[in-house]
Amino acid sequence: QRGLLGEPWRAGLMVGLLGGFTTFSAxxxxxxxxxxxxxxxxxxxxxxxxxxxLLAVWAGARIAAS
Numbered sequence: 820q821r822g823l824l825g826e827p828w829r830a831g832l833m834v835g836l837l838g839g840f841t842t843f844s845a846x847x848x849x850x851x852x853x854x855x856x857x858x859x860x861x862x863x864x865x866x867x868x869x870x871x872x873l874l875a876v877w878a879g880a881r882i883a884a885s
Contacts, residue, residue: 824832846868854861 850861
């Protein structure tokens with residue numbers, strides 16, 4: 820069948836976009852369970868995820884710029 824997007828674009832959309840949603844859902848669900856048992860650990864979990872993700876983006880941008 821012929822679609823609007825080619826196979827590589829369709830695969831990228833399905834894996835990238837939809838994969839991101841499921842990854843975030845897993846993170847949110849696990850953090851909620853942790854918050855119900857150990858609220859301080861859940862806050863640390865969220866803080867570390869945010870900090871490390873921002874650090875990874877910064878490092879990737881530096882590598883790409885060089």
